[in-house]
Amino acid sequence: MTGGAKGWRAMEHRVCVAPMMDHTDRHFRYFLRLIAPRVGLYTEMITAQALLHGPAERLLAFSPSEQPVALQLGGSEPDALERAAALAASGYRYAEINLNVGCPSDRVQSGRFGACLMAEPALVAECVAAIRCGWPGEATVKTRIGIDSHDDYDFLQQFVAAVADAGCHTVIVHARKAILKGLSPKENRTIPPLRYDVVYRLKQDFPSLRVVINGGIESMDDCRRHLSAVDGVMIGRKACSDPCFLRRLDDTLFAAAERPAFSRAAVVAEMADYAASECSRGVRLHHITRHMFGLFAGQPGAARWRRYLAEHAAQPRASARVLGDALKNIRLAA
Numbered sequence: 001m002t003g004g005a006k007g008w009r010a011m012e013h014r015v016c017v018a019p020m021m022d023h024t025d026r027h028f029r030y031f032l033r034l035i036a037p038r039v040g041l042y043t044e045m046i047t048a049q050a051l052l053h054g055p056a057e058r059l060l061a062f063s064p065s066e067q068p069v070a071l072q073l074g075g076s077e078p079d080a081l082e083r084a085a086a087l088a089a090s091g092y093r094y095a096e097i098n099l100n101v102g103c104p105s106d107r108v109q110s111g112r113f114g115a116c117l118m119a120e121p122a123l124v125a126e127c128v129a130a131i132r133c134g135w136p137g138e139a140t141v142k143t144r145i146g147i148d149s150h151d152d153y154d155f156l157q158q159f160v161a162a163v164a165d166a167g168c169h170t171v172i173v174h175a176r177k178a179i180l181k182g183l184s185p186k187e188n189r190t191i192p193p194l195r196y197d198v199v200y201r202l203k204q205d206f207p208s209l210r211v212v213i214n215g216g217i218e219s220m221d222d223c224r225r226h227l228s229a230v231d232g233v234m235i236g237r238k239a240c241s242d243p244c245f246l247r248r249l250d251d252t253l254f255a256a257a258e259r260p261a262f263s264r265a266a267v268v269a270e271m272a273d274y275a276a277s278e279c280s281r282g283v284r285l286h287h288i289t290r291h292m293f294g295l296f297a298g299q300p301g302a303a304r305w306r307r308y309l310a311e312h313a314a315q316p317r318a319s320a321r322v323l324g325d326a327l328k329n330i331r332l333a334a
């Protein structure tokens with residue numbers, strides 16, 4: 001499980017799923033790939049220091065079927081980022097390395113990285129250049145439209161110009177600013193207003209840069225509207241609450257290829273096989289099934305499915321059979 005020497009796929013930015021701590025782990029990505037074969041996937045943020053001093057194999061390994069998947073790094077020390085990127089290059093077939101310049105948490109700020117780095121464009125440019133030294137593939141940046149009182153367009157434009165000069169050809173922009181003191185990370189995802197117009201303007205000013213827009217995207221109409229102005233859409237929370245939304249996007253926004261009709265029951269069956277294999281290696285069932293709560297969102301029996309999984313998969317000896325039982329349970333209820 002190294003991302004596979006075979007089957008490498010270039011990153012898909014037209015529709016991708018946002019990096020989310022505690023969500024976009026390898027189990028969730030495996031599950032999403034069964035639902036949406038083409039969308040791009042991102043890891044949770046992994047700090048360069050965690051990779052250099054922690055269990056790198058456990059942090060980096062992924063199933064070849066997840067591809068294309070991008071690794072998101074956190075950090076602000078060019079040397080450490082270069083070494084972390086080189087580690088990722090040493091046998092893990094990621095499609096891209098992305099630098100987190102958008103997270104506003106106190107923990108991240110105390111390490112002097114995440115969103116606060118927007119105030120230091122020269123350092124971010126050095127970080128991008130360092131990643132590119134350690135890594136032969138694409139290096140990208142995920143950022144906000146501003147931080148605190150630095151929220152005028154010129155500030156964002158200068159930041160983006162600096163990272164583009166360092167060799168970053170794709171920027172992902174969460175279309176709200178971050179407020180570094182006084183708002184929690186969760187509040188920073190809802191309270192500062194969304195300014196999609198700012199991201200559209202960025203694309204107009206940097207036509208050769210790939211610009212991916214993120215923040216509050218929840219419908220097909222939202223995606224169509226954004227894709228007429230920028231190159232890609234990144235979906236975060238909606239992918240957790242209603243993962244089948246990604247299937248609708250995948251079916252609609254990519255050139256149609258012949259493939260079998262989508263079935264949630266088939267996804268459950270494949271996940272049961274996957275869970276059996278993972279549990280035999282010591283993974284707790286709940287760590288896999290917690291990502292599947294939203295599979296039946298909007299369908300009859302959705303609440304029952306969720307409740308059944310929450311109650312039964314967390315039992316100490318729970319086995320992958322819980323998934324089949326949960327499915328029977330909602331069929332009986334339907």
Ligand SMILES: Cc1cc2nc3c(=O)[nH]c(=O)nc-3n(C[C@H](O)[C@H](O)[C@H](O)COP(=O)(O)O)c2cc1C
Pocket residue numbers: 018019020021022023044045072100101102103142174189214215216217234235236237238
């Ligand atoms: C639980 C959670 C964890 C997140 N973790 C990360 C992270 O590790 N790296 C990152 O760049 N953004 C992180 N984000 C922010 C998302 O990538 C995204 O920018 C944000 O949720 C806005 O997109 P949405 O409105 O589609 O959810 C996180 C968001 C959530 C909800």
